[in-house]
Amino acid sequence: MRLLLAEDEKSLSKAMITILKKNNYSVDAVYNGEDALIYLEAGNYDGVILDIMMPKLDGISVLKKLRAQGNTIPILMLTAKSEVDDKVLGLDSGANDYLTKPFDTKELLARIRAMTRNQTVHLDSQIKFGNITLDSSTYELSSCGGSFRLANKEFQMMELLISNPHCLVSSERFLEKVWGYDSEVETNVVWVYISYLRKKLLALHANVQIKAQRNAGYSLEET
Template structure:
């Protein structure tokens, strides 16, 4: 699950990213409202953690703009403002929840689980292609032969592939979605994770395979 943190206090942003990463979320961070909108236009996020007081564009304006564009990404506002009127403004502007600073990490995680759960009501957590099933709730890749619990980045790569079978996914897309726009990770790392997934698919006796297109990307297809 991928989240965007829009928080201009960099020490808090780093702390949030560390908490979420330890709990198997992938995280991008931005430090102003304009950057938040740019990231949200370029990437589909499962949730947004949004500060109110930010440079260039405040959080409420970001939220109103987001909703006006039809973007339904779940939003949790984080703010030092604890007055009822501030909470009402945030919720009326389109936020799914509002949490005041300081906060406990356990409560933050519970609030994130709640808003993303609401977004996914009625949607199966399992994706199947060929004889392989990916459970997005447990990170398990399975077949009738057994199962593997995938590491976070393995899961995100497999989710992207199995959600778009037969569609070529550029290598750069993997880097941007999983490691983030600002990451200095080299492109060969994508191949390393593809190799891990191929080995797991082989061990499961998969009827599907990950194919590569040289200098372009990867796609999932059923074996002939």
């Protein structure tokens, strides 16, 4: 699952990124409201952690603009303010939840799980294609021939492929979705992870395979 973190306090942002990545989230960080809107225009995120007090454009303004555009992405408001009126304003403006700084790590993670739960239920924890099943609750890729627990990036790549069978997914799309816009990872790392997944599919005796189309991308196809 990929999150956008909009928090202008860089030391806190860095600490939160470390926590989230250790809990299998992919995270992009921005430090002002204008950049948050630019990143969200791509629509590649599963949730947003949005600080209220930010330069250029405050969190409430970002929230209102997103909802006015019809964007229903789950949003957790984050602020040092604890007054009831601020909470009410955030929730009435369309936030899914509200967390006051300082906060406990366990509460942060619980609120993220809660705000994205409806998406998870909607998508179903299991996605099937051919004779393989990908379980988002356990990160397991399985068939009647066995199962593998995928590493975080392997899971995210397979989730993108199995959710869009027969559709080409470019290397750039994988990099944006899995590694994030600010990553300096080279495109050949995508090929490396595709190779890992192909080996697992072969070991599972899957009747699907990841096919490559030169200079276009990869797709999951039935054999």
